[in-house]
Amino acid sequence: MIRLENVSKVYHTAQGPREIFRDINLVVNKGERVGILGRNGAGKSTLVRLISGAERPTSGRIVRDMSVSWPIAFSGGFHQRLSGKDNLRFICRIYGIDYRTRLEFVERFSELGPYIDEPVGVYSSGMRAKLAFAISMVVDFDCYLIDEVMAVGDERFREKCEIELFQKRKDRAMIIISHSNRYIQQHCNRFVILEDGNLEEYEDSESARMAYKRLIKRAAKIEMKRQHEVEKAKKKARLALMEQEGALQTSA
Amino acid sequence: MPADDRSEPLLPLSGLRIQARIVWALLLREVITRFGRRNIGFLWLFVEPALFVIVITAIWTATHDLHRSQIPIAAFTLTGYTSMLMWRNTPSRCIGALSSNQALLYHRRVTMLDIYLARILLEFAGVTTSFMVLGLVMWLGGWLEPPENVLQVIGGWGLLAWFGMALALTLGPLSERYPSVQKLWSPVAILLFILSGTSFLLDTFPPTVRYWLLWLPMTSGLEYLREGFFGSHFKAHYDLGYMCSATMLLMLFGLSQVRRVALNEVRIA
Numbered sequence: 001m002i003r004l005e006n007v008s009k010v011y012h013t014a015q016g017p018r019e020i021f022r023d024i025n026l027v028v029n030k031g032e033r034v035g036i037l038g039r040n041g042a043g044k045s046t047l048v049r050l051i052s053g054a055e056r057p058t059s060g061r062i063v064r065d066m067s068v069s070w071p072i073a074f075s076g077g078f079h080q081r082l083s084g085k086d087n088l089r090f091i092c093r094i095y096g097i098d099y100r101t102r103l104e105f106v107e108r109f110s111e112l113g114p115y116i117d118e119p120v121g122v123y124s125s126g127m128r129a130k131l132a133f134a135i136s137m138v139v140d141f142d143c144y145l146i147d148e149v150m151a152v153g154d155e156r157f158r159e160k161c162e163i164e165l166f167q168k169r170k171d172r173a174m175i176i177i178s179h180s181n182r183y184i185q186q187h188c189n190r191f192v193i194l195e196d197g198n199l200e201e202y203e204d205s206e207s208a209r210m211a212y213k214r215l216i217k218r219a220a221k222i223e224m225k226r227q228h229e230v231e232k233a234k235k236k237a238r239l240a241l242m243e244q245e246g247a248l249q250t251s252a
Numbered sequence: 253m254p255a256d257d258r259s260e261p262l263l264p265l266s267g268l269r270i271q272a273r274i275v276w277a278l279l280l281r282e283v284i285t286r287f288g289r290r291n292i293g294f295l296w297l298f299v300e301p302a303l304f305v306i307v308i309t310a311i312w313t314a315t316h317d318l319h320r321s322q323i324p325i326a327a328f329t330l331t332g333y334t335s336m337l338m339w340r341n342t343p344s345r346c347i348g349a350l351s352s353n354q355a356l357l358y359h360r361r362v363t364m365l366d367i368y369l370a371r372i373l374l375e376f377a378g379v380t381t382s383f384m385v386l387g388l389v390m391w392l393g394g395w396l397e398p399p400e401n402v403l404q405v406i407g408g409w410g411l412l413a414w415f416g417m418a419l420a421l422t423l424g425p426l427s428e429r430y431p432s433v434q435k436l437w438s439p440v441a442i443l444l445f446i447l448s449g450t451s452f453l454l455d456t457f458p459p460t461v462r463y464w465l466l467w468l469p470m471t472s473g474l475e476y477l478r479e480g481f482f483g484s485h486f487k488a489h490y491d492l493g494y495m496c497s498a499t500m501l502l503m504l505f506g507l508s509q510v511r512r513v514a515l516n517e518v519r520i521a
Contacts (some may be wrong), residue, residue, distance in 0.1 A: 053360035056514070068360065076355035082286045094359055096270070201306035 001027040002051065002068065002143060002173075007060035009046055020046045023060065028143065033174045035184030037212050040221060044177045047194065048147045051175060060211035064171060066142030072165070074147065075142045080121035082217065084112055084131050088138070097140045108233045109135035109160070127164040133161055136212035153235060181209050274361055278370035293421045297374070298381035301341075305328065305333045316326065321503055323453065323485045326395040331481055332450040334383040335409070335474050339416035340441050345371040346424030346436050349512060350389045365507075370425050372417050375471040380409070385485075404480025411492070413475040419505030448476050454489040462489055469495040469502075 002247060004115040011018045018045040028034050038044045049055040052070055071078070078087050088106055092099040093100060107116055110130045112132065120128060144165065178184055184205075191208035192201045195215060202208035279304045280371045287296045309329040346368050390396035427433035449471045454462050465471050472490035479488035 047359075052358050054354075054357040070358040070360075074355075074358060078360055079281065079285050079286070082281065086281075086284055090277055090281045091359075094274055094362060096273060113271070 001030065001063075001064040002026075002175075004051075005061050005063065007050065007057040007062060009050065009055075010058045018149055019197060022056075024197070024199045026192070026199055028173055028175060030142065030173055032173055032190055033176065033188040034190045034192060034193045035188030035208075036175065036177045036199070037181060037184060037208065038177070039179060039216065042194045043197065044179070045147065049143060050176055052145055052231075064242060067137065069139070069144045071140040071145050071147040072132040072136045073161075074136070075120075075128045078128065078132070079118045081119050083119055084110070084116040084123075084236060087131070091138065093134055097139060106131070106134040109137065109164070111157070130157065137164055140206060141172065143175065144169065146174060146176040146178075150176055159211040168195055181212055185209065200216065266272045270361060271366060274366050275370050275373065278283050278356075278362070278366055278518055279374050282374050297378035298385060300382075301334065301337050301379050302382040302386055304337070305382065311451050322447060323363055323399060324482050326390050326396065327482050328453075328478070330383070330386055332474065334386070334446055335412045336448065336450045336469070337382075338409075338412045339356055339419055339470050341443065342372050342420035343423040343437060345375050346420040346443075347427040347437055349424055350428045358513070364425075367405065368421055368510060371466055372420050372498045376413055376416070380413075381407070391479070396460050400483055401479045401480040404483075405477055408477025408480055411455040411495060411499070412470060412477065414503070415469050415473060415495070418499050418503035418506050422502055423508035425506070428513050444468065444470075447471075453478070453486050455487045466491055466494070469498040471493060 004024055006023045006025060007021055008024075011020060028032075029133060031145045036044065036047065038047075042185055046055070048071055050057055052068060053062075053064075077091075082090070084106075085103065087102065089099050092102060110116070110127075110133075112131060115123065115127060120131070123131070123211075146165075174187070176184055176188055188205070190201065192199050193208060193212055193215065199209075201233075202211060272283065272439070283294050283297070309326055312325055312329045341496045348373060349367055350364065351381060356362045356367065387396065391398055423433055423437060425439075443485065445466060448468050449465065454471065454475055472492060472495040475488045475490040476492060478486075479490075
């Protein structure tokens with residue numbers, strides 16, 4: 001079980017403190033698949049960092065009974081100058097698992113061929129993503145954390161990932177965070193929307209979908225209104241400038 | 253403390269074992285990324301400081317007559333410059349370490365302290381190896397007498413290392429909050445290098461100057477180390493009680509800063 005208890009997070013920015021979450025609560029039990037939907041800037045990545053433990057909450061606490069993965073297919077932890085093999089070696093050392101037995105799996109799954117011995121810095125983004133996914137599957141976790149839709153490689157490779165993650169590990173808990181409704185509908189059995197620093201859970205995928213749609217529509221409306229106002233202000237300023245110039249010319 | 257991991261046994265011993273494993277993993281990663289697998293690889297770790305010391309020693313030996321002193325010049329420069337590297341390089345390696353390693357914090361067991369410790373220990377390993385190898389080579393070459401009191405040399409070395417670690421743990425986290433630390437450290441390091449007795453013995457100064465110079469903790473450590481090395485050639489001045497308490501305070505302050513960075517101020521771009 002993972003339990004978020006009254007978790008708040010505040011960042012100190014140049015424009016003063018910015019509150020990302022206010023007293024959010026969430027319980028994830030063994031085997032549950034929780035989908036968390038949120039628009040851009042709603043705080044999804046911050047939530048991932050809090051759950052994975054990369055950051056601590058400003059107040060409240062996060063209790064973990066299960067081991068939690070780092071975000072699946074996340075390649076940020078790779079060092080550019082280390083080869084694929086060395087990056088794997090590092091992960092194995094950190095988690096205290098045997099490197100040799102996992103190497104074979106990663107080599108086969110990532111399809112990198114001889115490139116596994118080259119520094120990650122020379123990889124294409126596709127190769128990096130493949131390696132990242134393969135390495136994510138090397139450590140056994142109770143709960144997998146998935147940030148955004150995994151658009152790894154081509155159709156066939158994506159299918160391979162789906163099987164590896166959602167079929168071979170279907171007894172595991174998962175937290176999938178995304179801005180895409182479809183992906184979450186496909187893979188989750190609990191549906192939560194993240195908005196304005198709050199988490200709200202919905203009964204089923206349909207009601208979550210409708211709520212999310214409304215939310216996006218509302219946001220779009222607000223955005224349009226704001227742009228309209230900006231345009232209006234610009235026009236006004238232009239007019240004032242023209243008038244001023246006109247006045248100058250007549251006086252001259 | 254928030255974010256406890258309940259699945260891990262709470263025995264401190266196993267916690268320590270895990271931390272040691274992680275620091276070791278980070279250290280090996282650092283070795284390969286800094287020096288690569290090709291070439292002479294990790295040998296650079298001590299060749300770098302060794303070259304520095306060799307050049308300085310050569311200059312000093314060449315101008316030996318100018319310094320009209322009875323002290324063994326090779327031992328003097330060797331102790332001075334290697335011990336300076338102990339407290340100069342460790343902060344340099346820790347300043348700005350957060351931004352280049354932040355992504356590693358996604359692996360929950362990796363903490364900021366581990367990252368700092370790995371870098372500090374690697375630096376220690378490099379400088380200590382150069383110290384020993386150079387000492388040995390100079391002794392075999394006949395430029396240097398072996399230390400008069402080996403235990404005291406080890407003790408002094410340990411004190412300097414402790415001070416270097418405390419300073420690094422302070423400046424590393426501070427540099428994340430105040431970017432000017434990064435800019436100011438190299439000029440300040442040069443100033444400290446001039447004042448810390450690297451290129452002089454305290455005994456050559458009048459008591460008032462000595463008193464003020466001893467406010468720098470590393471000066472005591474260095475004098476103590478030198479006394480162990482060639483104490484019969486000069487009169488050493490040091491205050492180990494002061495050095496230990498100052499370093500202890502700095503260490504506590506540094507650890508509190510590491511904690512601050514780990515708790516809240518982290519922001520991953």
